[in-house]
Amino acid sequence: MTQKGITLKDVAAAANVSRATAARALNSYGYVGDETALRVLEAAERLGYRANLVAQALRSGQLPIVGFVPGDIQNPFFARIAHDIEVELRKHRHNLLIASSEENVEQEKQLLESLRSLSIRGFILAPTSATDSQHIVQLVSEGTPVVLIDRVVQELQCDSVVVDNEGGAREAVDFLVSNGHERIGLLRDESRIFTAQERLAGYQNSLQSHGIGLDESLVSVSRSTVEHAVDATIRLFSRRNRPTALFTVDSLMTQGALLGLRSMGLSIPNDVSLVGFDDFNLATFTDPQITVVAQPISEIGPLAAKFLLERLAGKKIAPRHIRFPTRLIVRGSVAQLPGR
């Protein structure tokens, strides 16, 4: 009911100048007399003038908003990144619009499509599919800045910030092997998601480099939710000649494995050793604490935001592809197997 609409026109009228002059004074460009400028600024202050960003956006074609499209904002990994991005954007007076793809390509397409008409300035994106990416290619080709995080899309010319999934998985499995394990189970995601593929490759490479043959019966696939992972774990450990160790490809899978093993009465690390990809706060609360491959989460968001802001500022350089190393955090969930 109060000051609803203080526009530039009002300020101009109050300062007894034209809208053009008022705009010049407020945005300090062009010639404005010192005294006039002061009068305008004073009037704006007095009336509590705030520029209408929508009107500015209509002229400039761009709202000070950046879109973030994570797989799922409830995933602590993405929540942390969202927070970090938000902090960075705020420094540059930009806002963060979050739209989860829910790991669904169709939804991702629709989201980008609808956000396009909002004149969003740029996107930070965790693409759902490594291959079905025509919609992202188009976005980029229209000149919209895009930064990919967590996952990359093969032939896409844009900045990306990911971690060394293959190396991290390899390190985890290497660690299990160095503790005498050879029958190492893998609990993995459906392959569509980029990170799951890379982590699978790391698992396979590690085994091969140690001369251990791949055994399909040691691999269990499920959707990436705690509930599905529980089932997959139980399936895996119900077979005879079960694995002595398990590697899980993400934190939700790790949690599922924990519950699944507990429900089967299998103890960690006495009956089964466990290493998970992605650290999570729960990992230090269990007994024993869980050995994990940690990602440098705190670096991903800020860097992605920095890249995007640089693009928004007009920086024209070749796409940068950053791949952070992971770090194995040894806790208590891996037992040394009696040597042969």
Add this chain to the structure above:
Amino acid sequence: MTQKGITLKDVAAAANVSRATAARALNSYGYVGDETALRVLEAAERLGYRANLVAQALRSGQLPIVGFVPGDIQNPFFARIAHDIEVELRKHRHNLLIASSEENVEQEKQLLESLRSLSIRGFILAPTSATDSQHIVQLVSEGTPVVLIDRVVQELQCDSVVVDNEGGAREAVDFLVSNGHERIGLLRDESRIFTAQERLAGYQNSLQSHGIGLDESLVSVSRSTVEHAVDATIRLFSRRNRPTALFTVDSLMTQGALLGLRSMGLSIPNDVSLVGFDDFNLATFTDPQITVVAQPISEIGPLAAKFLLERLAGKKIAPRHIRFPTRLIVRGSVAQLPGR
């Protein structure tokens, strides 16, 4: 580089009509000839026309964006709510802009101030302060729809969706008392946050109703982070004549208590019984599992979104104040004390 700017004008030209007629056809209002309408629609389709939402917003004064201002998007409680709100909004073609207050009133003020110039249609807000709310009052008095969640602000005329913090805390403490505990510690937040105050009241009311005197030495105050809660727990249990049970006011505090007690070598529930406010996935992974007061998180977001959408649709009724009941989930962290 492709179809950058297909505007209404282009469609109108392609269909050989005026912009006005094209608009009528596309938005189906006013009189338009059947054949003309078809021609316009066909042209729009062919050109891939998408209305520019910013231009629409300039006229209507409102972007199809709703602001969500949680305390911290990393808190799983708020992350879940954000997700639920987003799903609801999507059904009505609205987007969600998230800006965390980081539990800082000044930041909250700045955020709302800056979002105001964005013509955001409405807000879902978890106010940081129960008293310092002039900025919210002003927002509401300007006619911007606001729905409060998790916390209310006393003299504010707007919808709110919260839980029965007092009752939940009372139930938790009642449960401890019924198990023979009298020296019940409280790990609580700084009092500024509304929920912490109510939960404190529940603790006090329960004790009083059982004729147990309040003992300030049983209460430990800290900021609501795991790290601070660890320290506060250690402080509390380092005193002589320590509590036999502990009630923690939120899930971060509960986690801190868990770590603090473990570092002191105190076992749950043998040495200390524990009940926490707010369920969290970690609670079922510990040994023993933690008894908690659960909030109906899954109902808060959708209801808040529903309320806000109704207001956006123009619904004019008295503010609704919903207070959901909580539910005590008994697990294994409370021991029966030998009767007197």
Add this chain to the structure above:
DNA sequence: GATGAATGTGAGATCGATCTCACATCGCAA
């Protein structure tokens, strides 16, 4: 056949900020 209602369409204004261009005015140099 005339009158008025129903139907269809376009020109132009509007939302608010910004930018271009034209027009002043002043000072200084030729």
Add this chain to the structure above:
DNA sequence: TTGCGATGTGAGATCGATCTCACATTCATC
């Protein structure tokens, strides 16, 4: 004194969608 650059300022156009009006038609009714 004339002229030209530097300095200030305002009128009006622009961004894209929508709405109000005014102006045509067509059709039905007396």
